Amino acid sequence: SQKIEQNSEALNIQEGKTATLTCNYTNYSPAYLQWYRQDPGRGPVFLLLIRENEKEKRKERLKVTFDTTLKQSLFHITASQPADSATYLCALGDTDKLIFGTGTRLQVFP
Amino acid sequence: GAVVSQHPSWVICKSGTSVKIECRSLDFQATTMFWYRQFPKQSLMLMATSNEGSKATYEQGVEKDKFLINHASLTLSTLTVTSAHPEDSSFYICSAWGLAVETQYFGPGTRLLVL
Numbered sequence: 721s722q723k724i725e726q727n728s729e730a731l732n733i734q735e736g737k738t739a740t741l742t743c744n745y746t747n748y749s750p751a752y753l754q755w756y757r758q759d760p761g762r763g764p765v766f767l768l769l770i771r772e773n774e775k776e777k778r779k780e781r782l783k784v785t786f787d788t789t790l791k792q793s794l795f796h797i798t799a800s801q802p803a804d805s806a807t808y809l810c811a812l813g814d815t816d817k818l819i820f821g822t823g824t825r826l827q828v829f830p
Numbered sequence: 831g832a833v834v835s836q837h838p839s840w841v842i843c844k845s846g847t848s849v850k851i852e853c854r855s856l857d858f859q860a861t862t863m864f865w866y867r868q869f870p871k872q873s874l875m876l877m878a879t880s881n882e883g884s885k886a887t888y889e890q891g892v893e894k895d896k897f898l899i900n901h902a903s904l905t906l907s908t909l910t911v912t913s914a915h916p917e918d919s920s921f922y923i924c925s926a927w928g929l930a931v932e933t934q935y936f937g938p939g940t941r942l943l944v945l
Contacts, residue, residue: 754933763836763923763936764874809873816862816927818934822873 722748724821726810732827733800741795741824743810748819750812753786753793758807758823767808768795800828832858834926836937843914844945851909851940853924860926863907864934865899868921880907904928914944 725744733739743753752771756764770777770786770793777784783796797804805828810821833856843849853863862881866874878894880886880901888894896918898910907926911918921941925934 756936761921761939761941763834763925763939766933766935769933816934817864817876817879819876820874 722746722812722819724748724810724812724819726808726821727824728822730825730827732829735801735828735830737800739797739800739804739826739828741808741810741826743793743795743821745791745812745821748791748812749788751814752812753784754811754813754818755782755784755793755795756809756811758809760807764809797826800826802828802830804828832856832926832928832931832935834860834924834935834937836924836940838940839938840941840943842943842945845915846913849911849914849942851911851922851924851942853907853909853926853937855905855926855928855935858926858928858930859904860907860928861904862927863901864925864927865897865907865909866923866925868923868939874923877909911942914942916944918942919944 723746754769755767758764768784770784781798785794807823807825809823811818835854837852865877877892878886878888880899886899901907923939925936927934
């Protein structure tokens with residue numbers, strides 16, 4: 721069955737540094753991969769989508785890479801801020817259906 | 831981005847009662863809506879997929895007679911938890927997908943507590 725793994729431990733970084741989150745998957749060849757942000761008690765908020773034929777995508781301070789050979793995506797937040805503290809979810813998709821990872825909790829401290 | 835609303839945001843009910851949760855896409859037509867359940871510190875688990883005007887497709891292990899889903903229009907889907915029990919207490923989240931947006935946009939979630 722498909723398996724998606726994200727950093728199981730919380731990631732703590734200092735404000736201004738770059739946060740890098742990892743998403744690894746097995747037994748799946750997704751057409752695209754997405755990253756969402758989820759705050760406690762709230763629904764996920766869509767951040768970025770990257771397709772299987774794309775290597776990298778950027779949006780403001782966010783950057784996502786997608787390596788279909790390694791079956792891995794990296795999610796970077798540059799110049800991190802305390803407001804970036806949240807849980808970040810990786811999701812793999814084919815057509816309109818998504819499979820979610822367990823998420824990585826990011827804590828940015830001043 | 832696209833907006834999806836969910837109502838109510840939280841509900842407390844007695845065991846044995848039924849609870850209805852509404853999910854609306856406010857500024858796009860959602861050909862497909864999804865219902866998820868999330869337990870504390872766990873990932874989102876897909877419960878069912880619904881397409882407008884047709885029966886919902888349930889994931890393995892989800893009782894279709896307990897979790898009734900109706901997708902009556904391109905902007906509205908409802909989830910009814912029938913005869914709710916304490917083990918049904920969870921965070922229920924809907925999402926909507928449409929050709930115009932090409933991704934899933936999520937509602938804010940509904941916290942259900944069954945006493």
